[in-house]
Amino acid sequence: MPATDPSLETTVGPLALGNPFLLASGPPTASGEQIRHAFRLGWAGAVTKTIVPDAMEIRDVSPRFAAWKDGNSGLLGFENIELLSRKSVSYWTGEVAATKKEFPDRVLVASIMASPDPGEWQELACTVQDAGADAIELNVSCPHGMPERGVGAAIGQHPDLVREATRAVRQVATVPLIVKLTPNVTDIVPVAGAAVDAGADILAAINTVQCLMGIDLETLEPNPPVAGFSTYGGYSGPAVKPIGLKMISQIARELPVPLMGIGGISRWQDAAEYIAAGASAVQVCTAVMWEGAGIIRGMNAGLSGYLLRKQFAGVGALRGRALPLIGTHAALSRSVHRFAARVFPERCRSCGRCVTACRDGGYHAISMVGGEVAIDRDRCDGCSLCSHVCPEGVIVMLSGA
Numbered sequence: 001m002p003a004t005d006p007s008l009e010t011t012v013g014p015l016a017l018g019n020p021f022l023l024a025s026g027p028p029t030a031s032g033e034q035i036r037h038a039f040r041l042g043w044a045g046a047v048t049k050t051i052v053p054d055a056m057e058i059r060d061v062s063p064r065f066a067a068w069k070d071g072n073s074g075l076l077g078f079e080n081i082e083l084l085s086r087k088s089v090s091y092w093t094g095e096v097a098a099t100k101k102e103f104p105d106r107v108l109v110a111s112i113m114a115s116p117d118p119g120e121w122q123e124l125a126c127t128v129q130d131a132g133a134d135a136i137e138l139n140v141s142c143p144h145g146m147p148e149r150g151v152g153a154a155i156g157q158h159p160d161l162v163r164e165a166t167r168a169v170r171q172v173a174t175v176p177l178i179v180k181l182t183p184n185v186t187d188i189v190p191v192a193g194a195a196v197d198a199g200a201d202i203l204a205a206i207n208t209v210q211c212l213m214g215i216d217l218e219t220l221e222p223n224p225p226v227a228g229f230s231t232y233g234g235y236s237g238p239a240v241k242p243i244g245l246k247m248i249s250q251i252a253r254e255l256p257v258p259l260m261g262i263g264g265i266s267r268w269q270d271a272a273e274y275i276a277a278g279a280s281a282v283q284v285c286t287a288v289m290w291e292g293a294g295i296i297r298g299m300n301a302g303l304s305g306y307l308l309r310k311q312f313a314g315v316g317a318l319r320g321r322a323l324p325l326i327g328t329h330a331a332l333s334r335s336v337h338r339f340a341a342r343v344f345p346e347r348c349r350s351c352g353r354c355v356t357a358c359r360d361g362g363y364h365a366i367s368m369v370g371g372e373v374a375i376d377r378d379r380c381d382g383c384s385l386c387s388h389v390c391p392e393g394v395i396v397m398l399s400g401a
């Protein structure tokens with residue numbers, strides 16, 4: 001057991017961070033003041049809202065968000081059709097310089113996007129690094145609005161275009177280069193490989209997942225409705241964490257490149273999972289929009305307590321620990337068979353959900369006998385459906401021969 005609390009310090013390639021938490025590019029980093037507020041609260045770094053050349057017109061619509069919530073107004077998934085920073089390049093150069101002056105120990109990353117012209121990317125990259133940005137993140141992954149103009153995910157979905165944009169910025173960048181990838185591809189590894197080939201120091205994944213949040217059944221307007229019409233947007237928040245985890249672990253298994261994990265991180269546990277899946281640090285956007293930048297306190301404390309309890313000397317000791325446990329389906333054991341058991345009968349309310357699920361979606365192994373749930377172990381196929389539908393956590397899967 002470490003004598004003192006484990007350090008939350010981490011390195012992501014050439015970047016050193018006091019803890020693994022950065023604000024991701026988005027509304028929480030839309031101004032220098034918001035970033036400095038977050039730094040005061042304890043965030044180790046921040047990625048600015050994506051900065052674009054002044055000539056690139058950014059006109060947002062209203063409303064531009066839609067949310068999918070549980071019964072208690074907790075967030076499940078979030079859609080946005082917001083574009084990039086509407087602030088000028090000179091606003092950002094001033095704010096980057098001011099923020100670095102006040103917080104020289106924090107990592108300030110400038111997110112940039114330019115037209116397909118490599119010269120424009122290079123000019124913007126030089127401008128933000130001259131202003132004092134610690135690193136540059138290339139946004140080749142925004143899934144809405146910008147692809148219609150040939151940028152954002154229109155670049156990030158093609159390895160050759162990612163290679164070209166990365167190479168152009170690499171030629172002029174003196175600070176570390178991060179490429180932020182889109183999940184809206186069949187296979188993220190070739191795109192990640194192209195960015196690394198072209199000189200990316202770090203990859204960040206994921207940007208938002210393309211979606212249509214829903215349709216109002218009274219008006220038949222899709223959400224979010226902009227004067228009655230909508231468009232496909234970017235999905236974020238808790239619902240996308242499994243997609244982000246999959247993509248980070250996939251890249252980590254294939255490429256020796258430092259990673260920042262993004263997507264659905266709202267608790268320290270989410271961050272710990274991304275680190276175990278191969279990330280060296282994480283970025284957070286939607287959870288800060290929903291709950292405020294103060295969540296950093298609980299995240300740092302929770303992660304620190306977890307590392308201590310698990311006797312990990314630091315973040316680095318957790319990094320990638322789950323990777324050797326992810327393999328092909330064919331490689332999974334067929335010799336282990338689990339069976340369902342009602343281990344806490346006193347908590348069972350005999351609601352019958354497990355019976356229905358096993359009857360209509362399973363193997364007819366569960367029935368109600370005299371008002372009590374009865375599991376026929378011989379018929380149980382070990383699929384685990386009942387343990388997931390049980391609202392009381394009464395059923396667990398036990399090991400069997």
Ligand SMILES: Cc1cc2nc3c(=O)[nH]c(=O)nc-3n(C[C@H](O)[C@H](O)[C@H](O)COP(=O)(O)O)c2cc1C
Nearest residue numbers: 024025026050080206207236237263264284285286
């Ligand atoms: C409203 C909103 C605006 C965003 N704007 C940007 C942006 O300007 N540039 C960018 O690279 N990503 C942008 N993102 C994507 C986030 O940085 C992040 O990749 C994504 O939301 C997944 O993380 P999360 O689940 O923590 O939000 C935006 C996300 C949201 C929700």
